[in-house]
Amino acid sequence: MGRIARFVRNDSSTIYHIMSRTALDGFPLQDIEKDHLMAIVARLSNFYFVDLLGFCLMGNHFHLVVRMHTEEAATDEEIGKRYRKQFGDDAVIMPHQVQEYRRRLVNLGAFVKDIKQGFTRYFNKRRNRKGFFWGDRFKSVIVQEGTSLVNLLAYVDLNPVRAGIVDKPENYRWSGLGYLVQTGNRHGLLDMNLGMHEWNEFNPNEIIRKYRQFVYETGAMDTGKGKQMKKEVVEKERKKRYRLNRVDVFRHRCRYFTDSGIIGSKEFVTEVFDGVKHLLDSKDQRRFTPVGGVEGVYSMKRLPGAVGG
Structure with a gap:
């Protein structure tokens, strides 16, 4: 069976959850490797027309949550500006290169390819090895955007908690929440949306506070996958003025955020599927499945083996 085409949208800004795992055994990404991978992600996020919404770099895989923009955002002036920032103030982009870069710098596959190839070169040189990483x-x-996004970001930030590496998600510096809390979002690396703009919250301090509350309360729930946050840790944060006003209890279903092709409202999933279904060989109808514990959020699960790539 051939590879299933990737779901992408080129006609509007689109949020993607990206996941990639190492081919090596064990946990080859140690602290110094994570630092370098994070530096590559930061550099390319400033080069490409992409907003970095969240991330988590683990010992054998990484998660990125990004918003890819369209070619309309890639003006000639902005392309030239990013080209010089990437390659030096004296670098000159030729007129015939502009359109090529316009297409490339809004391309999801090119963005991830540059991240992975750049890190592989570093890792192989550092370890004096050859081959795939x-x-x-x-x-x-x-x-x-909205409910689906904030639940996804919580899932990503809770990776090190579920793995038993830290008790509190912000104690893990190679994650979005850890970066926000520990560095104050140094260099403006992360888009400060965190899924809260849909609820008309634009105050950065309130966004972080409310998002932390959401992450802690989500992490305290038994999802049947990985470790929960310790009750005493959550209770301590509650006493610091957490306001528990969520009506719908979120039961984390990891498969929706890793094995789905599309997640969102039923209308959103239908709209996106209609725009990408031509990429599928199968003519079968897809079933839109409600995500348990999150009212109004649906998933379109891809064919077995389809997700990846």
Whole structure:
């Protein structure tokens, strides 16, 4: 069976959850490797027309949540500016190169390829080795703004808690929440949306506070996958003025955020599927499945083996 085409949208800004795993055994990404991978992600996020919404770099895989923009955002002036920032103030982009870069710098596959190839070169040189570092094609899921996004970001930030590495997600510096809390979002690396703009919250301090509350309360729930946050840790944060006003209890279903092709409202999933279904060989109808515990959020699960790449 051939590879299933990746779901991408080129006609509008789109959020993607990107996942990629190493081909090596064990946990080859140690602290220094994570620092370098994070530096590559930061540099390329400033080069490409992409907003970095969240991330988590683990010992054998990484998660990125990004918003890819369209070619309309890639003006000639902005392309030249980013080209010089990337290659030096004296670098000159030729007129015939502009359109090529316009297409490339809004391309999801090119963005991830540059990240993975750049890190592989570093890792192989550092370890004096040759060959592949990453495994199969990276996975990508299209994600809707709002409820779907904030649940996804919580899932990503809770990775080190579920793995038993830290008790509190912000104690892990190679994650979005850890970066925000520990560095104050140094260099403006992360887009300060965190899924809260849909609820008309634009105050950065309130966004972080409310998002932390959401992450802690989500992490305290038994999802049947990985470790929960310790009750005493959550209770201590509650006493610091957490306001528990969520009506719908979120039961974390990891498969929706890793094995889906699209997640969002039923209308959003239908709209996106209608725009990408021509990429599928199968003519079968897809079933839109409600995500348990999150009212109004649906998933379109891809064919077995389809997700990845």
